[in-house]
Amino acid sequence: MRQTLETSIYSASFTDTRFFAFSRRHQRLGRIDTPVPLFANSSILKAATYYDTLFSVGFSESSLSALDNKFPENESPAIDINDYGYDSDSDLSDYDETAPSENEDDVPSQQESNESPVQGDVGEPREQPGAISAGKLGRTVIVKDAALRTYTALIFYLYTGEITFRSLTSSQREPSANAESSRSCSPKSMYRLADKLGVEELKRLAFEALKANLGETNIVQEAFSKFTATPGFEEIRSMELGILRQACRSTKVQSDLPQMMRRAVRGELPHAEEMVDSLIRRIIA
Known part of the structure; x- marks a missing residue:
């Protein structure tokens, strides 16, 4: 059953809604590209209480069109990385910046975007199954x-109520087999999306997964990250500040924190102003 549901996400055979989500990041050129189609069945999604939210927040510009693999000709197959809003998103794959091609400045063509493979397990492209009417x-x-x-991962969660999170890159944990499946995702990326859509239970699950990935080895890095500084993420900042205080006597934190504070003082981390302010307030309180 799970395999059937997952397959349906990449096929329009039993669906009436199509999403194009971007899959790759080109840091040097500052863009996100390679859109890939995902399909959803509204009759199944209606069984979830979040269905109305899915289509009422941020999707007012959806259009009626043929449900095939062709990317709309009136849309750009690439977006500026600043417009994407989360340039460190670990759920995006990266181009090999060390091996530039002659055409690296070109945006992926209409044909290239339409023929982009769907990623299965990490590093393994998967063809889109199923015939499209x-x-x-x-x-x-x-x-x-x-x-x-x-x-x-969002669509699969709305179908089944199940979610699999990958470990944070900063945690340096060995990934599990389940966490590397095509429907797994970063808890930070899902927290950001669930927050935008108002999917509170999924947001809570992502929060707990993120918290479980934090410790003395990565708390300083994460506490001063752009993700943590996102406006409205007060519960993330409060949680990470608490973990930072608990781990402040560890050798790792005592080594990392002064270095991070020096970077902040030099103006290298303008987004971390609120975290620096919170730390100072905790110290003098």
């Missing part, structure tokens, strides 16, 4: 602020 119409949404991997 010619001329079948449905709603099309271009997702410009969440990665393909994150959105796949």
Whole structure:
């Protein structure tokens, strides 16, 4: 059953809604590209209490079009990394910046975008299964602020109530087999998306997964990250500040924190102003 549901996400055979989510990041050129289609069945999604939210927050510009693999011609197959809003999103795959091609400045063509493989397990491209009914119409949404991997996990969660999170890169933990599946995602990426959509239970699950990934080895790095500084993420900042205080006597934190504070003083971390202010207030309180 789970395999059937996962397969349906990449096929329009039994669906009436199509999302295009971007999958790759090109840091040097400052863009996110390679959109890949995902499909959803509204009759299944209606069983979830979050269905109305899915289509009422941020998707007012959806359009009625054929449910095929072709990216809409009136949309750009690449977006500026600043417009994406989360340039460190670990759910995006990265181009090999060390091996530039002659055409690296070109935006992926319409054909390239339409033929982009869906990523299965890490490093393994997977062809999109299932025949797509010619001329079948449905709603099309271009997702410009969440990665393909994150959105796949979201749809699967709305179908089943199940979610698998990957370990934070900063935690240096060995990934489990389940965490590397195509429907797993970063807890930070999902927290950001669930917060935007108002999917509170999923947001809570992402919060708990993020918290479980924090410790003395990575708390300083995460506490001063752009993600933690996101406006409205007060509970993230409060939680990480608490963990930082608990770990402040560890050798790792005592080594990392002064270095991070020096960077903040030099103006290298303008986004971390609130975290620095909170630390100072805790010290003098």
